[in-house]
Amino acid sequence: xxxxxxxxxxxxxxxxxxxxxxxxxxxxxxxxxxxxxxxxxxxxxxxxxxxxxxxxxxxxxxxxxxxxxxxxxxxxxxxxxxxxxxxxxxxxxxxxxxxxxxxxxxxxxxxxxxxxxxxxxxxxxxxxxxxxxxxxxxxxxxxxxxxxxxxxxxxxxxxxxxxxxxxxxxxxxxxxxxxxxxxxxxxxxxxxxxxxxxxxxxxxxxxxxxxxxx
Numbered sequence: 608x609x610x611x612x613x614x615x616x617x618x619x620x621x622x623x624x625x626x627x628x629x630x631x632x633x634x635x636x637x638x639x640x641x642x643x644x645x646x647x648x649x650x651x652x653x654x655x656x657x658x659x660x661x662x663x664x665x666x667x668x669x670x671x672x673x674x675x676x677x678x679x680x681x682x683x684x685x686x687x688x689x690x691x692x693x694x695x696x697x698x699x700x701x702x703x704x705x706x707x708x709x710x711x712x713x714x715x716x717x718x719x720x721x722x723x724x725x726x727x728x729x730x731x732x733x734x735x736x737x738x739x740x741x742x743x744x745x746x747x748x749x750x751x752x753x754x755x756x757x758x759x760x761x762x763x764x765x766x767x768x769x770x771x772x773x774x775x776x777x778x779x780x781x782x783x784x785x786x787x788x789x790x791x792x793x794x795x796x797x798x799x800x801x802x803x804x805x806x807x808x809x810x811x812x813x814x815x816x817x818x819x820x821x
Contacts, residue, residue, distance in 0.1 A: 614792030
């Protein structure tokens with residue numbers, strides 16, 4: 608496999624990981640969001656579900672294009688198996704918010720880095736997606752703060768869910784950093800610091816000694 612082919616293969620794998628997580632998050636936002644803590648939360652969850660599923664569909668179609676598939680794209684009926692364990696295992700509002708915030712924060716860092724790269728086709732594809740998912744991150748972050756300052760066992764359970772998916776997201780970003788072919792082919796900037804940027808996003812929570820990062 609040539610270096611260029613290796614770069615495309617790695618980029619497809621990256622996009623599929625993002626798409627799989629968004630696909631599963633969209634599904635969980637509908638499944639769990641319909642019984643959210645209040646009506647506002649339920650309506651927001653359903654709206655975000657459509658956004659996450661739409662993002663997943665765009666990313667899967669992008670993968671088809673990179674593979675040279677022409678004509679009508681196949682319908683996506685399930686993820687490809689790359690979704691994080693912490694996303695697949697979401698089963699209540701607490702784990703949903705932990706996954707929604709953490710995973711989209713990690714994805715945002717990757718896509719923002721792709722936008723800053725020299726790969727014009729990649730940059731043009733992610734601009735709209737980045738803008739749209741910012742609202743999802745803001746919403747999830749506000750809920751994260753509420754859950755961390757709730758009463759009883761809720762903060763402890765949220766920290767457990769949050770720390771588990773943080774570890775997965777961090778490991779994924781660290782793996783991407785090691786794939787030099789993504790930088791060589793211009794999909795990501797040279798010497799990209801994904802894990803460093805990820806850790807910066809947790810300063811506010813870390814200062815309260817409520818969650819941990821690597």
